[in-house]
Amino acid sequence: MKDVITLIEKISVQDQFQEQYLKGILDTLTDLEKHSLADIISFFKAQGFDLDYQTRAYILIVQDTMKEQKYFFDHKKYRYSTYKEVAGHVYDDPEYMRLYMVGLILSQYFWNIHRSMMRHFREITKGVSGKKYLEIGPGHGQYFADAMQNMHFDEFLAVDVSATSVEMTKAFVAHTLKNSSVKYDVIHKNFFDFDDSAQFDAVVMGEVLEHVEDPLSFLKKIRSVASENAFIYITTVINAPAIDHIYLFRNRDEVLDVVNRAGLSVVSYKEFTPQPSISVEKAIRKEYPIDIALILKR
């Protein structure tokens, strides 16, 4: 735990809001989460990303998000709206992507909204089983590793358009599941290049729709590769600016509408806000960020 505490101290020195926000953060984590966080920090260190690098990565994602949040308060829209505008300085920049992914995985433990989503995913996927599992856009690999620990499938496959994400997911899973015999693969591919005849019994896509220009096509593609009774789990964001968010869902209905238009039905959904003190109703009224997780069926 020493490194966890040191990392929090290093972050706190650099950002007054994080200093306040991270006070007592360890009390909000379960023992398992504390252990996982310590393990992740140590994994990154072994990868050559020392605590200073991890601090820089976390501060980068915090500051970039706040910069975009300010833009959103001013303009009521995201700064960018096309993939081309963000690809150059995010996805196609390996150094930025590495920092971004390291910062993002730390936010799974540090940010209330991401932590709540992670807990929800772990809870609702427990015991789900089938033959083939697919995750689109694993990013840093945390959810993919969780899936392999929580669910029972003959094989797990993850596909990501970013070479850096593929590399990070492979390394993270290899570390997290080092003694496991679960069959898996992580491939560098555009999801649209998938053969529609490939059928999966689970399709998971966390926080991808807001990164694409045409969410409807993505959801239609998911429908085409999902087997008849597939477990489909999608998350996206509403009014949640970030450096690479280009598709703005302004409310829940816009999310549900695109899901329905793709020929998918909503089994259930759950919404998450930045702080426990901010209700979903307040977040909607004030246009604060909301994460929404949906369980869908064909």
Added chain:
Amino acid sequence: MNEKFKELVAQVLEIDVNRLSESSNTSNISEWDSLLHWEIIAEIERTYKIKFTMSEAAAFKNLGEIYAALQGKI
């Protein structure tokens, strides 16, 4: 700090204006986190038709500092 300014900030934070003073900040007003900080800054800029730089706004330590910086711009 004048009342109009305090009321503007109280409105964003959705708290009683009497809870605010020059020393108010993220450590003594629990509703004031980074998200609300930037909303406060955006509202002040919109209302008073001024602009803070990002680094300037990120460094404000309390409401008194924000008010002083505002006075320098209007």
